[in-house]
Amino acid sequence: MSWYAPRHLDEALALLAEHPGLIPIAGGTDVMVDGNAGAAGREYLSLAGVAGLRGVRETPAGLVIGALTTMTEIGRHPLVCRDLPALAASARATGAVAIQNRATLGGNIMNASPAADNPPVLLAYGALVVLMSAAGPRRVPYARFHSGYKETGRRPGEILGEILVPFPPLRAHHYFRKVGTRRAQSISKVGLAALLAGRPGAWECVRFGFASIAATPILACALAATITDTDHGLPRDEELAEALGRDIAARDDIRSTADYRRRVAMNLVREALAPWRLQGGFDASN
């Protein structure tokens, strides 16, 4: 096993250019779970010591979150808690406290699990990811980043550097819920994050990001279109379910059934839309 521990991004990118087979590792909370993490021949690029990729800063357009920022930092960060409460919530729902102290947002994205807790929120928030390489940074809308099961659009020689999250509309409903069998430390059976602003006929923002109901974290575009295309009120439940059915590809697996996932996904959508159904709108002061 080999271990490279650069201190600067340039150094890390140079190492990666030289050894394209290096496995990037940040907090290690996914990599180390693999029983063969220490096997002979494995070569790791430890990013933990790389300066400048950790922390949250504010720009006129939104928040910039360094890929090495930990779940604990995100869950408690005043800017995140103020502007992106669903991300603070998903960070606090990721693993156990000890895991949150090490696990990074970048790692959660790059591990590319369809069940990851934070990607649905980043999808709902319309985030962009910034990939660094010797050729310079490259911005990719996060909704286009996951290309297949456990696959990403990362190119050889690239390191995920930052995540840009635009400010949500002022009077928006931020929704996050993770459904696992137990209340903590579970891998989700269904996860939903939603960012909803406006009202029927005049929606400013309708985005639903899901975990665990397809091969990748997904943005439910058909569902959103059905809602925004309805001028008066919300679509009927059957219409929502039909649209959601086109978005998702739920499967039976060791953790749950396709039927349960479809049903709970729909129930969560209804819960996210409840403010409009019950009161005709979402009141941010609520």
Added chain:
Amino acid sequence: MHEDDTFGAPPVQESPLRKDGTGKVRGTARYVADLSYPGMLHGATLRTRLPGGTVVSIMFDERIPWREYVVVTAKDVPGVNAVKMIDQDQPVLVETQFRHAGEPVVLIAHQDPEALARAVAAIHIEERACTTAPVFTIDDALQAGTRRIVAGNVYRDYLMVKGSVTDAEADTCHVFEGEYQTGAQEHLYIEPQGMIARVEDNVLTVEGSLQCPYYVHAALVAVTALPEERVRVQQCTTGGAFGGKEEYPSHIACHAALLTLKAGGRPVALIYRRSEDMAVTPKRHPSRSRVRLGATSDGRLRFIDIDFAIDGGAYLTLSPVVLSRGVIHAAGPYRCDNVRVRGRAVATNHPPFGAFRGFGAPQSIFALEVALDGLARALGIAPDVLRARNVLAPGDVSPAGQKIEGPLDMQRVIAQALEACRYHDKAEAYHRWNAAGRATRKGIGLATFYHGAGFTGNGELTLRSRAGLRVNAAGVVEILTSTTEMGQGMQTTLSWIVAEALRIPYEGVCMARPDTRDVPNSGPTVASRTCMVVGAILAQAAHKLIARLRADAALPSSYSYDEFRAACARLPTADGVTTVMADYRHPAGNDWDESTFQGSPYASFAWACYVAEVEIDTMTGEVRVLDFTAVQEVGRVIHPTVAAGQIEGGVVQGIGYALFEEVRFGADGQMANNRVTNYIIPTSADIPPIQVLFQESRHGAGPGGAAGIGELPMDGPAPAIINAINAALGTELRHVPAMPEHILAAMDRRTP
């Protein structure tokens, strides 16, 4: 009632520190995986992959320098190639025929774990499948025309009969019927299983994580054909067991021993990883019960008719005794003149199921207690009233024919449980909550039950357990027993019993390491028997020691601790220590007829009423236990913290059994979700406040009237929780684990 009235007076109000606590908290306790010896080899096990079949050949890739390795197959077994248990049907290593996936075929060891991994990948076991499909469920196994593993696929078929169900049926008003199922359950002890074997001074020495040193010893003697005195077994600090280390450590010990014997005595460590442990070691028996209850319209039980079956897996192992305990507990602590319980242990192609806290009783008690709620609904009688109307009282005769004697009073247990949780107020409040049309529903449910302590029937007579005390000139008293500490607090409880009997401070008592060369056979550490059976033997030994000190060392009739120690120093000895031994005494009148299942199956029972309160999210089917109340009559509490810890831990394990822990089997019949990420046990976030209350009527056969409590708390949570969910939702859930998927489906099945 214990005969010695001076015992245990005044009642213990304090809870001294655990004997094993400091080492575990500070990290100095040594588990088997912490140990290492110079030149130690690491072992691995290669297994069958098909659910039954024949091993055709074993191929060793030529690119591996095999001379560097120790390789063991069935032909290297010097003694009997069978794991010594109730039967001898299970091979230590497969020769040709096998019954399930995961059976050991080849053992291999090397000093370098990486070289070991390379060799494991270079051994190929060619298997031929059986011509018939494997059987994985009780009903498939019992159906005609399916694959036969043993005759009729039935290991044991027991019948417990009292009165006549047929006669009672003729004039009964109401009959309620239902079929109930319980799933397998994984122990998930913190420490995976493991053993280190070596030959030291011409003695085969095996140490590791285990519950029953003498079971392992007997298995090693049989497989190695060595004389008993040339085999030695030692327990290492053991990180949890719950029954899971009753039987399987014998397998690993035999494997490690075969490797070390072939390696000329070099130490060999065989430590399982979590995934291997979960895939191959035994789990709780799945069960299926068909229950028929007959009652008068005012809710008096006229008959109880139960067809109970457990899945034993591919070999007999401990299934007969799991079955007999399940059968005896199946009719519950209820007064009923007409009882018929048929119990069968069935053979399937799963790896064998085995001992797990409760040992058959949680399965059959679940069925009866959930059926009783079904009967209560059918009769329009409140579940607590139905139970109070039927529960056994002093003077009654139990379904097994045992006369119930005072002073214990189950009515008092039920009354305290209902009062402690404010049962009737809560039931009313939850009814109002549910009527309000919120996103959740709430419910309250209960279970009443008892659990027999000690080996079933004549088991304790057969065991003839022995334990003793050793005292040196400094007056330090050492307990000699093969009873093992596995986290349950045994060292603390037994030390307290001995200190109390000797009237010396708790700090003056310590434990000898369970080592078959040093301690006598006190029987296995199972069956809620430690406090009651071994505790009573040690109390006897203490009385013998006092008698010896009085006779030989002039101990005054009333003495201080200093006088005790001075007397110890005066004891005439050859080697500086004095040892006294005591043997098990069977309580008079406790006879049991195994052929009719009538008599006194257990010397004492602990009695309990548990109440669960739940909230169900109707969007997701997720259940949260809001509150839990556990009231039990245990005879006497020896150590309040240890006793409460046993109850709390059992309740948590029961919550997992009811709601979270689903063993998923793959197409090969082995556990497929054999990782802690996919086999879900409750975390502290899922655990409600647990109110633990004891009643102590001193009715037990143990020291000061104590009964056993280790398994009791495993019995009640699952039925109480399912009854609470059914009360909240109006569903008819009849199985555990009740996963959110099942709960949503059960809500769909409701008739409006």
